Each structure stands twice: as structure tokens, then as C-alpha cells.
Amino acid sequence: MTSVMIVDDQEMIRIGLRAILEAQEDIRVVAEAGDGLRAVELVARDPVDVVLMDIRMPGIDGVEATRRIREVWDGARVKIIVLTTFDQDANVLAALRAGANGFLSKGVGPAELADGIREVAGGGGALSAAAAAALIGHVAQEPGVVVDEALARTFDALTARERQIVVAVASGRSNEQIAADMYLSPFTVKTHANRAMTKVGARDRAQLVAYAYQAGLVT
Template identity: 55%
Template sequence: MTIRVLLADDQALIRAGYRMILESEPDIVIVGEAVDGREAVDQARTARADVVLMDIRMPGMDGIEATRRIAADDDLAGVRVLVLTTFEDDDNVMLAVRAGASGFLGKGAGPDDLVRAVRTVAAGDAMLSPRAARGLMDHLRARPEPEAATPESLATLTQREREVLTLVAHGLSNDTIAERLFLSPLTAKTHVNRAMSKLGVRDRAQLVVIAYQSGLVRP
């Protein structure tokens, strides 16, 4: 399967670097470039991208707002946003995840990390760099917001879905979850998808936030 990628960054040199790295891969094609958030949203609609590489700090509409608009558009339900930024602090990570980003990677990451992140996000999994993951946990620890997901909302989940949600929150992949719970990978993926549907989220990164904010998992 070919992964269609849209590059959104206001710096031409950075976009050129991403293009060079990603187009060297046989399964990735660049379908467009955007210089600000508004253009990223427009091109996400027209270029049929699978993944948008989104910078946070751009003129006009920033990457957080662009991510929020993409995530809120039912016509773009298949589009995943991978945020790449110089600023991996906890507030940026939380804002990106809440906006609907499926991944968060620092611009200091190596080429192999970038390619891996694009493939991970395109496959429907969450991708947080170690530093971003620590930032997210620090934010949740310092500023818990349990109203974002109450115990009542978790009551819609089956016991198995709650178990799977807990393992997702600890960063386990579908394959590892399947091994841990003696399930097939397809069954594990089905439980993850059902949990996302019941909780009204579109990817694993937001499941992680719900698991911690609801108290199901403690930071």
C-alpha cells in the first residue's frame, strides 16, 4: 500500500528535507506541500493524503488549529496528522493530541524515526517520541482533568475493552496486547477500535489521554 503524505511547514528547506527522506521510500509518495495551517486543511481535502506532517508554529492558522479542523471534518476521517516540531514541551503535546493528532515527533528525530512514524500513524497507531510521551504524562500528572472522561463513560466498555484500553495507555502495540491477553492480533485491533468508537475518539493517542484522565491508569 502506498502512503500519501502532505507536508505542512512554513520553511521550504525543512519541507525539502522531509521530501528527500520520504520519497526515498518505495511505499511513500508526497502529494502536496502547504506553507500554513489553512493551506494544509485545504490540501488535505484535495490531495487525498493519508498522513499530514504538520508543523505547529506557522503564520496565520497554526498547526494545532489546522489539526483540529482536519480531525473535525467527517470527509477527512481517514487522514492522520503527525505533528513535527522543535517544541516538545508538555503543553504542545497535550494540545496536539486533544486537537486530534495521531503522532508527535521532534524535528531532531533521525530519518529512520521519521519514516517509522509515518508508517505507524498511517497504520492507525499512535506515535509519540519518548520525550513527547514524558511531556504528556507530566501534563496529566500536574494538571489532571478527570471531567474529560468520567467513570460513567467508561461504563460503556466491556471488561475486555477496559483491559485493552489499559494496555494501550501503557504503550503496547496490538500484537503485544494480543500476546498478553492470548488473543489474535485482529481481535485485539477490534477491541481497540470498539473502545475508540464508544468513547468518541479517532485514534490511540486520545485513548491514552482518556485512560489517564479517567483514573483507569495512574500517571
């Protein structure tokens, strides 16, 4: 059973998310917080498997709350999925750097939300197509962005298949979609993606996408 905390300053959104997740047999909502500071306090005292974190809140926002949670719990113990409207938020990269494990749009459907939680809880990273596009867009908009040659050399260690899968991941495709395209099993795709993350030092799929762009592997 995956324990989840919902963090959002809008009560109706928390109610909606809870209703969706309580319909899942393997996911249990154990806590809610209406602001980032309260979330930090609750997680410090009683850690959960996954935090669904709104990025824009009064007081301390989702980026700062993520950073403070990471001061207490690493990404192996408490996973953090940032919920955001990607076309409006310029803080996606900041949340990634603060320690977020995944990103989902507030407009995702119930199935994608539940699957994203399962993916992150299992050691992967939730990254929808919209999230991947927005993440790359924000990286591209950073002033003075050039190919990081040192980072690019780490991608030389990837096999041809691993590079293919990294590019597919960067396009926002799920393990199942990549598996169907490449005639592989989803487990094999996940294995290749995990090996690629290890080789380039990426924490999760979101960071892998950012690294792939910074290394010039995708544009």
C-alpha cells in the same frame, strides 16, 4: 499507496522528511507547505491521506491549521500527525482537541516515522512512548484536573483484556510490543484497542490515552 503532505516552516526539515519517506515503497509525498495557511489551502483543494503537521509555525500554527482542515475534511478522509518537540510544546492537547490523529517527536527515526504514517493511514493513531508521556503530562498539568466520573463509567464497559491493553497503550507501547508481552498477535491487540476506543468514544489512540488519564484508569 499512502499520499502525504509535509508541513513545516523549515525547508531543511521538509527536505529530510521527504528523503526518508521517498525511500518507502508504499508512501508518496505529493505536496509540501511552509506554513499552516498554505497547508489548509492545498488540502481543501486536493486532499491527501496523511498530513505531517509541524505545531509551531509563523502565521497560523499547526493547531489552528488542523482545526481549519477539520472544518473541510473529517478524520476519516484526511489524517493529521503532529510533529513536535513534546518537552517544549504546551499545545499537544490543543492539537488533539483540534482533530489531530497522532503525535510523533521530530526526533523519531525513519522506521518509526514511516510506521506511524502507516498506522494512522490504516485507522490507528501514532503515539510514541515520548508522546504518551508528554500527553499525560500535559493533561496532568491542567488546573483543576479531577477524575471525570462520567468518563470513568464508560471504561466500565471494557473487558479485562481491553483495560489491560488501554493501560499498555497509555504507556506508549506499540501493538507489536503489547502483543509480545501478552502473547497475542498484533492484529488481536489492534482489535481490542479499536473496540476500547469505540466503547469510550475516543477518536484514536492519542485521545484514548487522554481519556484513560482523565478517567483515572492510568496515573
